[in-house]
Amino acid sequence: MSSEKSSQADWAHPDCFARRHIGPRPEEMEEMARACGFQSVAAFIEAAVPENIRSSKPLNLPPALGEAQALAGLRALASQNQIFRSYLGMGYYDCITPPVIQRNIFENPAWYTPYTPYQAEISQGRLEMLLNFQTMVCELTGLEVANASLLDEPTAAAEAMMLCHRVKDAEGTHVFFVSDTCHPRTIEVVKTRAKALGIEIAVGDFRAFQFHPQVCGALVQYPATNGQIHDYSDFAKKAHDAGALVIVAADLLSLTLLRPPAEFGADVAVGSAQRFGVPMGYGGPHAAFFATRDSLKRQMPGRLVGISRDSRGRPALRLALGTREQHIRREKATSNICTAQALLATMAAAYAIYHGPEGLRQIAAYVHSLACALADGLRRLGHTVSDGPWFDTLQIRLHRGSTDELCRIAARHKVNLRIFDSQTVGVALDETTTPGDILTLLQIFNDDKPVDFTLEKPEPAIPPQHRRTSPFMTQPVFNRYHSELEMARYLHRLQARDFSLCHGMIPLGSCTMKLNAAVEMLPLSWPELARLHPFAPPEQACGYHEMFRQLEQWLAEITGMAAVSLQPNAGSQGEYTGLLVIRQYHQSRGEGHRNICLIPSSAHGTNPASAVMAGLKVISVACDSHGNVDLRDLRAKAESNSANLACMMITYPSTHGVFEKAIREICQIIHANGGLVYMDGANMNAQVGLCSPGDLGADVCHLNLHKTFAIPHGGGGPGMGPIAVTSKLAPFLPERSASTNAAQQPVGPVAGAPYGSASILSISWVYIAAMGAAGLLQATQAAILNANYISKRLEPYFPTLYKGPTGLVAHECILDLRRFKHTTAEDVAKRLMDFGFHAPTLSWPVAGTLMVEPTESESKAELDRFCDAMIAIHAEMMAVETGQIDRTDNPLKNAPHTADMLADDWSHPYPRRQAAFPAPWTLEWKFWPAVGRVDNVYGDRNLVCTCANWPA
DSSP states (O other), X not given: XXXXXXXXXXXXXXXXXXHHHSOSOHHHHHHHHHHTTOSSHHHHHHHHSOGGGSOSSOOOOOOOOOHHHHHHHHHHHHTTBOOOEEEOOTTOOOOOOOHHHIIIIITOHHHHSOOOSSSGGGBHHHHHHHHHHHHHHHHHXXXXXXXXXXXXXXXXXXXXXXXXXXXTOOTTOOEEEEETTSOHHHHHHHHHHHXXXXXXXXXXXXXXXXXXXXXXXXXXXXXXXXXXXXXOHHHHHHHHHTTOEEEEEEOTGGGGTBOOGGGGTOSEEEEEOTTTTOOOGGGOOOOEEEEEOGGGGGGOOSOOEEEEXXXXXXXXXXXXXXXXXXXXXXXXXXXXXXXXXXXXXXXXXXXXHHHHHHHHHHHHHHHHHHHHHHHHHHHHXXXXXXXXXXXXXXXXEOSXXXXXXXXXXXXXXXXXXXXXXXXXEEEEOOTTOOHHXXXXXXXHHTTTOOOSSOOOOOOOOOOGGGBOOSOOOOSGGGGTXXXXXXHHHHHHHHHTTBOOTTTSOOOBTTTOOOOOOHHHHGGGGOHHHHSOOTTSOGXXXXXXXXXXXXXXXXXXXXXXXXXXXXXXXXXXXXXXXXXXXXXXXXXXXXXXXXXEEEEETTSOTTHHHHHHHTTOEEEEEOBOTTSSBOHHHHHHHHHHTTTTEEEEEEESSOTTSOOOTTHXXXXXXXXXXXXXXXEEGGGGGGTTTTOOHHHHTXXXXXXXXXXXXXXXXXXXXXXXXXXXXXXXXXXXXXXOOSSOOOOSSOOOOOSSSTTSSGGGHHHHHHHHHHHHHHHHHHHHHHHHHHHHHHHHHHTTTSOBSOOOTTSOOSSOEEEEOTTOSSOOHHHHHHHHHHTTOOOOEESOSSTTEEEEOOOTTSOHHHHHHHHHHHHHHHHHHHHHHTTSSOSSSSTTXXXXXXXXXXXXXXXXXSOHHHHHOOSTHHHHOOOOOSSSOEEHHHHHHSXXXXXXXXXX
């Protein structure tokens, strides 16, 4: 065996992914360790990571694959999937992604590697496209304000339910009505969310429901899940008369032909933008939309892009204050959502721009006419088509035979039909459907015999009272870019206004902007991954399910847990799901009264909001002067609340950037008082291969796959946040996972699809398969070393606020700028743009600081460039502090400097060269901020969130 291993080692393939993923070369890492005061990387890691938390055994993972091998392995899995024509509907449709969008957005790192646009001056491109998305949604729904996307249609509906509950926050107003013609998954997810908050769900026929004072809101589907188009005008009036709000889950494409929801009384409209050019991907990622009336905008979840002005009074975009930083509001947040689906919202907006209003109408009319032709043919075959009107979906009562027999015939033609019961099926058409597909469907319904009649193009079957008469999308941006050349130029113009990992380091603490390798991203466009419907029969997705099984096993091994659920489609959803699992566990033991959640001030920002959404009461735990959990305060609060203690949420390493030596004792204190430990996995990239949540004593953790496991942030989403649990919690996972049959008491679904945003799980699969155990360990070591190297180099200028007992940090460091009187952390953040960097995390978790996380992907040269920039900025700050340069008119206060600022008459007391070219590398290549410093206050006082007056 030993000789066999030696032979394998000797013949290791040179196509080593870890070598390409990890930025510093081995010799540079040794040099950096010496700069931190240690003789070797090994000695450095021993000092940085407390001995009592380090694992004694290596990860048990398959050997690392080369890049080509990893792609071949995933291709072998993907080839086991079968691409059927899925006419299943339920909010998911096959669609055509225009190649100009696929190549220039979906497959373009300049679009998928930026971070959330918290630094608006270097995010104007994606902010403009998100503004386009908001405008498109407002135009199609008829409502005044829309957010920049949510995670999926069912969770958007659940967020709308919670809005109704908040707005109608009166004693006893806790009933929420859901029409039984909503998509089944939407009903299930709404029920899951409602249970945690004590909201009673009434499901039934909207025509028969009687409103009463306890009803806070109602949800209907438009068109209904069976395809019918209902007139909800009277229903909305009854709801409003009773003081309830009305939510309409709408199909965006249908709204080009149908009355918009606002015109018949909707207060909120939600839905999915998936069919606007975004592949199904076996469930995601897709952008959901959320629109509402202007009077409810402050209650709206998610992010809102608004128009403001920059330092010279020119129009500029930024995230509106009300939704910019929900995590700072902690338990007072209106939602725990801290991400969105920005990349997919961008694709959907681009699709609408490329086609324009007339093009969208033509697509909708085409789909509708095919549905009418199919209905005519089915009737000629003797089947009964449900009463219309309909848009693209038909419900068919069979004249003969059963649905089982019909589906066997359909399978021979590689067609999926939706089964309602033994005699009733559904067919939902889309823009990829052809007249030939209609003939195939008719043959299936004709006992697999070709029909003996020809198709006639029918007249539209939408009655006048349901037809849209109001114009939409009249803004210039939707009416200019209909040729590929114009569209490509527009996309590249926006791309040039955004800072991404293509341009330089994005050293955001707590956000982990690491390399999203091309080898991981390539498979997303493969049809075998992109074109599967999430509710297709499992046997058509064998490759997906084997990938899920392997990924769950790998993540369980990495976390030291027993079981994994891949369903939560964001980190915030993982937090929420983990807390639901904890609550379900207590309830199963007759201890449902346990509702106290202890959260230290060093925890990740969304933790308190997630706890409130899960129906828990938050009690804060203090931290000491070193940033560690105050054990005396923790013990006192755990013991005083032991009768009702549900759990503690803790981030490890903490958001203060340190490994807490007492983590095992912290877990023991919680367990001794009847609670469970939820470990936020936001900082898991400092643990992988060194320690694990399960070994440290945690009962459940979530993983931000868009951080530690290489899924890109996409300018503010997508993400995935699966949870890992111990064996005693496995029975309570949302649904049966691919690797365990244990979920006997599931908490219920928490996302629109069984495996969340399934297609992007392939990214993490490739990452782990190509890194292997050794590569993952090296990545963790490099991440910790890179952070400490920056901390050490900048110590004389910006001391690190919190350190561990050995004077070292984990994977991020908080630089303290609070001693400066005349310049601020924000000034430094904006000035970094002039040097060609995205700012670190600004004034969080401590005001007046910058939290820096370089990740393992950044080279030593890039780290040095960043440190050189910070040192140069420090010199400018000192010049301001000592009065050498003006305290109000200086490079820091005026940053960032745009190209046209240099062209204007220059009256500042410092030279143009210092303003725009403050470092040697900026003379070789320069990223120019698109606008001057944005005036956030002006934008919040003058909230404009559509592009009516925005230049196209």
